Amino acid sequence: MRFSSGDRFVSVVIPCLNEEEPIGDVVREVLAQQVDEVIVVDNGSTDRTAEFAAKAGARVVREPKPGYGRACAAGARAADDRCDIICFLDGDGSDVPRFMADVVEPVASDHADFVMGSRLRGHREPGSMTPQQIVAGWIAGVLLRVTYGVRFTDMSPFRALRADRLRALGMQEETYGWNLEMQMRAAAARYRIVEIPVDHRCRQGGVSKVSGNLVAGMKAAWKIVTTFLRLAVSLRRAPPPQFRLRDKKV
Secondary structure (H helix, E strand, O other): OEEOOEEOOEEEEEEEOOOOOOHHHHHHHHHOOOOOEEEEEEOOOOOOHHHHHHHHOOEEEEOOOOOHHHHHHHHHHOOOOOOOEEEEOOOOOOEOHHHHHHHHHHHHOOOOOEEEEEOOOOOEOOOOOOHHHHHHHHHHHHHHHHHHOOOOOOOOOOEEEEHHHHHHHOOOOOOOOHHHHHHHHHHHOOOOEEEEEOOEOOOOOOOOOOOOOHHHHHHHHHHHHHHHHHHHHHHHHOOOOOOOOOOOOO
16 A cells, blocks of 8 residues: 555455445455455355455455454454554444545554544444444543543544554454454553544444344443453553464464
8 A cells, every 4th residue: 555655565354244235345445445455354154245255356264253353363364474554444334445544644654553543533424323332432432541541532443553563462352342452452552542533334234243232232331341441450460462463374
């Protein structure tokens, strides 16, 4: 991917579970941003998600064991050896890929180690985020600010960071706590963090695994709370272990 500061190899990881309706368009939109590779992680889909992603130009990686964090980690491990920057976004079409350059550029220009696109600071389509998502992002932001002095307004899946910085974080969460863990570990490690506004759309197809389901949403909220408390304690005690991004190719 080309920037004013030079070329950077950008790998985009898209975790998916039964997203056959939107995934083709998502992959094409991302590729249109001139990224170097798109990795779709099929997290046990029972529909044609993998087929449609591959037809659209993505490299498909399979992680059959359920878990959002597991899918993200599998995609990161599968990134090309030349990868400088890893970007994550969801496969339901709600994230807007035309903001890709805005999210990646601060990392590419070495002004940040970690960038998150804030849906709350950008334009949101009506109904694209539930009240519980907005409140969860606000609560997490308050906790992160009080604990680490870092300002976050969201826990958006649309984010980018240097590949070597991801390897150093020691990511361990395997389910919904992945995004919060990344923000906490980045803050604890004193990474240069930037949050920028990004637009957000209603999902383009499929069924939400969290926000559209009350029970799943409550489980995810509980996971977020317990993740924060556990990590807040563990990060005070010891530095994070090494996350070896290329231990295996998937």
